[in-house]
Every structure is written in structure tokens, then in C-alpha cells.
Amino acid sequence: MSEKSDCVGSVVANHYNQLLERGVAERKESRIFHMRNLNNWIKSRIIGNILDQIRKDNGSHCRLNVLDLGCGKGGDLLKWERGNVHHVVCADIAETSIEQCKERYATLKHRSRNNVFSAEFIAADCSKESIRERMADRELKLDLVSCQFAFHYSFESLPQAEQMLANVSSNLQPGGYFIGTTTDANDIIRRLGRNEDPENRKFGNAIFSVEFPEETPLDPPPLFGAKYNFHLEEVVDCPEFLVHFPTFEKLAKKYGLKLVQKTRFEDFVRDELVHGKDLLMRMKALEAYPPFGNQRPVSQDPIDYDHVREYLDSSSSADGFRPKVGTLSKAEWEAVSLYLVYIFKKEDRTRDRKRRHSSSSDEEANTIDKGKTRVSN
Numbered sequence: 001m002s003e004k005s006d007c008v009g010s011v012v013a014n015h016y017n018q019l020l021e022r023g024v025a026e027r028k029e030s031r032i033f034h035m036r037n038l039n040n041w042i043k044s045r046i047i048g049n050i051l052d053q054i055r056k057d058n059g060s061h062c063r064l065n066v067l068d069l070g071c072g073k074g075g076d077l078l079k080w081e082r083g084n085v086h087h088v089v090c091a092d093i094a095e096t097s098i099e100q101c102k103e104r105y106a107t108l109k110h111r112s113r114n115n116v117f118s119a120e121f122i123a124a125d126c127s128k129e130s131i132r133e134r135m136a137d138r139e140l141k142l143d144l145v146s147c148q149f150a151f152h153y154s155f156e157s158l159p160q161a162e163q164m165l166a167n168v169s170s171n172l173q174p175g176g177y178f179i180g181t182t183t184d185a186n187d188i189i190r191r192l193g194r195n196e197d198p199e200n201r202k203f204g205n206a207i208f209s210v211e212f213p214e215e216t217p218l219d220p221p222p223l224f225g226a227k228y229n230f231h232l233e234e235v236v237d238c239p240e241f242l243v244h245f246p247t248f249e250k251l252a253k254k255y256g257l258k259l260v261q262k263t264r265f266e267d268f269v270r271d272e273l274v275h276g277k278d279l280l281m282r283m284k285a286l287e288a289y290p291p292f293g294n295q296r297p298v299s300q301d302p303i304d305y306d307h308v309r310e311y312l313d314s315s316s317s318a319d320g321f322r323p324k325v326g327t328l329s330k331a332e333w334e335a336v337s338l339y340l341v342y343i344f345k346k347e348d349r350t351r352d353r354k355r356r357h358s359s360s361s362d363e364e365a366n367t368i369d370k371g372k373t374r375v376s377n
């Protein structure tokens with residue numbers, strides 16, 4: 001492994017290790033409170049949908065073993081509890097995050113009087129070592145690997161992306177799923193706007209920025225190691241790498257993982273609103289506008305609400321009544337919409353072969369959630 005790559009791995013680990021745990025009150029005051037809730041809602045929907053799909057595939061009482069790859073402090077533990085899974089392997093490069101994840105799990109376990117999934121915790125650079133060696137049961141087969149907001153770190157180099165995928169594929173059952181969220185490289189390059197000004201290396205707004213250092217070639221960027229510095233108010237300030245999606249898809253295929261869905265967050269949110277609105281409201285993923293009583297809008301910049309004022313102006317009734325709507329400030333939406341959702345399925349070669357031979361049914365093996373399979377660019 002090169003010195004350079006070791007160095008980036010430790011920068012990432014140090015950054016996440018130093019992140020402070022915030023209390024509920026402090027989180028509510030955050031400029032990105034609703035954006036974080038919206039991201040959490042998106043993950044809840046991805047996880048909920050895929051668990052439904054696995055139960056459809058394998059029977060409603062099937063055992064469910066999960067790997068949370070790049071689990072951080074355990075932001076998804078509650079989702080695993082609500083999803084009634086049986087075992088979760090939590091892995092992350094940041095040791096302090098893994099300790100915090102362990103503590104959160106202990107609290108969850110205590111609160112539920114031991115009536116919760118079993119769990120194990122592994123502090124490891126999953127782009128450089130095999131986690132199977134570190135698992136309590138090396139024979140354990142997983143039904144789901146979830147890698148939320150973390151896969152882009154492995155695109156530092158081809159060997160790292162391959163090791164990450166090996167950790168996914170070698171632990172998954174045939175027919176198991178690999179789900180995740182990552183930045184949309186095409187969108188990042190488009191937003192850089194080098195067509196307008198070939199010198200551009202940075203874009204963003206008051207809450208986030210993406211900046212490519214001089215050493216990253218941009219015309220075109222390399223398939224691996226296309227480093228940019230990502231800054232998100234209060235939470236992230238560290239190097240990440242563009243994930244060239246066709247390369248990701250091709251590599252995943254080499255590891256027996258077939259792409260079944262790739263959806264940009266903005267499309268995912270629109271689609272999931274049909275069934276997920278109640279949860280969205282409960283999770284406070286949108287800001288009420290105009291604000292209630294003497295509350296202030298989250299952003300003090302009026303531009304952040306131009307879109308909603310325009311909407312309200314066009315939909316006010318004749319008596320001037322202006323309803324409240326749920327929205328997100330423009331700055332937060334610009335950050336949310338940098339991401340995409342992906343779902344891969346581990347090929348089940350025996351089953352697929354049998355199915356091809358024995359049935360003329362046109363049921364697609366990879367159909368997710370009532371025909372919503374979508375592979376778009």
C-alpha cells in the first residue's frame with residue numbers, strides 16, 4: 001500500500017474520530033437539522049424497502065444477518081432494530097466511532113430488555129483488509145450489506161475499491177443485497193462548471209463545499225484517486241473521491257454483484273413520498289414555511305426560500321390565505337441532491353440457471369419493489 005493512501009485513510013479516520021457527539025437540543029439548533037433528518041429518512045426508506053424485499057424473496061420469517069459497512073457511530077442501529085433483523089456486523093475505520101456505536105448498541109439493548117438483534121463491532125480499514133478474518137463466526141453468511149455515505153472513500157485506488165467489494169461480496173449469500181448511498185460524480189463535475197470557466201475547482205454554498213486540489217487532474221478526472229475536499233457545516237471536513245459509476249458497476253460485476261437500481265436522491269425522494277410521507281413528517285425532515293409563531297426560519301438568507309415563496313404566491317386562495325408548506329432551504333437541498341442510491345444483488349447462479357430452465361415466466365430476478373427497478377444515468 002502506498003504511503004499516500006495510508007495517509008488519506010488516517011486523515012479520514014482522525015476526522016471521524018474527532019467528531020463530537022451532539023445532544024438532541026444541540027442537534028435541533030443545527031443549521032442542517034432538516035437536511036440530516038431528510039438523509040435519515042432516505043436511509044430508513046432504502047433499508048425498509050430492501051428488508052421487505054428480502055422477506056419476500058426468502059420468506060417472512062427468514063433470518064436476517066447484516067453488515068453495516070462504514071457504520072460510523074451507529075446512526076442506523078435504530079433502523080436495524082425497527083427492521084427486526086437478527087444480527088448486525090458493524091465495521092468502521094474510525095475506532096472512536098466504533099466505541100460510540102458499541103455504547104449506543106448497549107443502550108438500545110438495555111432499553112429493549114435484551115430483545116434486540118445481536119451485534120459485533122470491528123474497527124478496520126475495510127478498503128485494506130478482509131473483515132471476515134475478524135468476524136466472530138467466519139462461516140456467517142449475510143443477507144444484506146449496507147454502506148451509507150461511505151463507499152466513496154474506497155475509490156482512492158483500484159485495490160481499495162476491490163477490497164471493499166470483496167468485503168461485500170465474500171460475505172453475502174447468493175441472492176443477498178448490497179445497498180448504499182454515495183456522491184454522484186457526474187453531478188459534481190457538472191456543478192463545477194468548467195465549461196463556463198476552465199479554471200473552476202470549487203463549488204458550494206453557505207453550508208457545504210466541494211474543492212478539488214491542484215494535484216487532481218480534472219480534464220478528465222482519473223477513474224480512481226480523483227480526490228476532492230468535502231466540507232459540510234458542523235459534520236464533515238475531509239478528503240473524498242469521485243466514484244465513476246460505470247467503473248463501480250463494472251467492478252461490482254466482477255465480484256458477482258449486479259446493479260438493480262441507481263437513483264439520484266432528488267428522484268428517490270419524489271418516488272418515496274408516495275408511501276413515506278408520514279414517516280417524513282415524524283422525522284421532521286422538512287421545515288415549516290412560513291415558520292410557526294415567533295420561530296425563525298433555519299436560514300437567514302431569503303434566497304433560501306425563493307422557491308417556496310414563489311410556490312405560495314401561485315397557490316394562495318382568493319382571500320389571500322397562505323397555507324404552510326414543508327420544505328428545505330435551497331442550500332440544504334443543494335447538498336442533499338449531490339447523492340444517489342444504489343442497490344446491487346449478488347448473483348445466485350444456481351437459482352438463476354434453474355429459473356431460466358424451468359420457467360417461461362418473465363418475472364425479473366432483480367425486480368425491486370413492484371417493478372420499480374430503474375437503472376438510469
Ligand SMILES: C[S@@+](CC[C@H](N)C(=O)[O-])C[C@H]1O[C@@H](n2cnc3c(N)ncnc32)[C@H](O)[C@@H]1O
Pocket residue numbers: 009012013016069070071072073074075076091092093094097124125126127128147148149150153154
Ligand atoms: C459520512 S460517515 C457515514 C456513517 C454512517 N454510515 C451513517 O450513515 O451515519 C462515513 C463513515 O465511513 C467511514 N469510513 C471511511 N473510510 C472507511 C474505510 N476505508 N473503512 C471503513 N470505514 C470507513 C468513516 O469513518 C465514517 O464513519
